[in-house]
Amino acid sequence: MAALGQTPEQFLERLAGPSWLVIPGRDRGRSRVFVTLLHGNEPSGVRALHAWLRAGVRPAVDLVAFVGSVQTALTLPQFSHRNLPGHRDLNRCFRSPFVGAEGRLAHEVLERLRALHPEALIDLHNTSGSSPPYGITTCADAPQAALTSLFAQHLILTRMRLGAIMEALEDECPTVTIECGGVSNAHSDAVALEGLTEYAAADPLFAKDQARPLTLLRDPIRVELRKGAQVAYASGAVPEMDLTLAADLDERCFAVLPPGEVLGWLGPVGTDALDARDAQGRERTGELFAARDGRLLAARPLQLLMVTTDPRIARGDCLFYVVLPEPEALDAENARDGGTQSALEVGGGA
Ligand SMILES: [Zn+2]
Known part of the structure; x- marks a missing residue:
């Protein structure tokens, strides 16, 4: 001991x-x-x-x-x-x-x-x-x-x-x-x-006898800061920054954010400060985010995961991950594919 x-x-x-x-x-x-x-x-x-x-x-x-x-x-x-x-x-x-x-x-x-x-x-x-x-x-x-x-x-x-x-x-x-x-x-x-x-x-x-409900979220999209870009965390745009993210962004993890939700403020290069890639390496920034009056908005319903508010980690690793929420919010094509989210019962399966 x-x-x-x-x-x-x-x-x-x-x-x-x-x-x-x-x-x-x-x-x-x-x-x-x-x-x-x-x-x-x-x-x-x-x-x-x-x-x-x-x-x-x-x-x-x-x-x-x-x-x-x-x-x-x-x-x-x-x-x-x-x-x-x-x-x-x-x-x-x-x-x-x-x-x-x-x-x-x-x-x-x-x-x-x-x-x-x-x-x-x-x-x-x-x-x-x-x-x-x-x-x-x-x-x-x-x-x-x-x-x-x-x-x-x-x-x-x-x-x-x-x-x-x-x-x-x-x-x-x-x-x-x-x-x-x-x-x-x-x-x-x-x-x-x-x-x-x-x-x-x-x-x-x-x-097998202790089933606990678990929500499954599929295929997070990794959102990084573009190489060389500068990020800050604040409650309004920080001058000289390519991106200012809302200081409380991490408080919104797992919540379904509606289109138009303000995530932060953009610098001179706009959403080009962001690089959003799915597991296949496809660029998804334009589909996920919108710019309006210098603000960074959700372009569609989003859930944010793994949000850092540490600029060093944001530059060295990534800003956050995004998942697209429940199938009901998506079109029928996606819903037939199983959508992006479902419930798993623990212990009852194979
Ligand atoms: Zn870790």
Whole structure:
């Protein structure tokens, strides 16, 4: 117990670097994986792991935890760097070429995970802005829904490939990324701890008798800032900026925003400051957004996800994702295709 430290920060100091922990389960023949802190500024997962370890409860099967960006998280001010300056984003390194320190680490982790044959993998993050919890998956079957329902009521199905750990393991075992809420949201740490506790204790992991409703959202469109453009967050246009986004944009995550909703203010290049791409690489800016009197508006009903309000993350990763809401709002053609959103019943499916 002393080896764990009193606080998550002491725990990280003792780990000192990327760490692979095996907590023996009642059944040593099976394992489940819990990955966290791939981003150094997302503390809920490691706080949950520390609290769970300190509770000293034996898991149902071996729990294998990988804690990624330990030094990044410890760099002062603690939990403030997603990745260190001059280093790659670790959760974009889980695909070839595995170059640099982060690439080599990602490669080693994948080799270990593939040798392990785990029952499931959960990679736990915080969103950088405010958000309710949700899961992300590349394959929305019953196991992924069951894993997500330990933490959240929304599951996002994406075909986008960014080099995240989830993508690399999709053929190995049921895998989800969990965003347990924003760093500043009051409940994020509790969501992470409750979900991890249940994940470690459940046996079997995918029980059929505990159906929980989950909303599935398909095919988010990634909206980036154009290279070299400048973004600010405020309650009105900031001079010299190519784009000012509403400072409270993250508060509108998952809400269906109507056409005409003001999202922000545009600079001299208008909506050219934005680059919206779907998983097929198609440019969708003109379909999603409109410009009027210098303002950036929703051109159609939209739901925003993964909204950051940190200009560094906005420039280095993306601004937010967009999904097109419920089939009823779309034309019959889309509705026949299954639309963009549906409900999944956890535990009842195949
Ligand atoms: Zn993250």
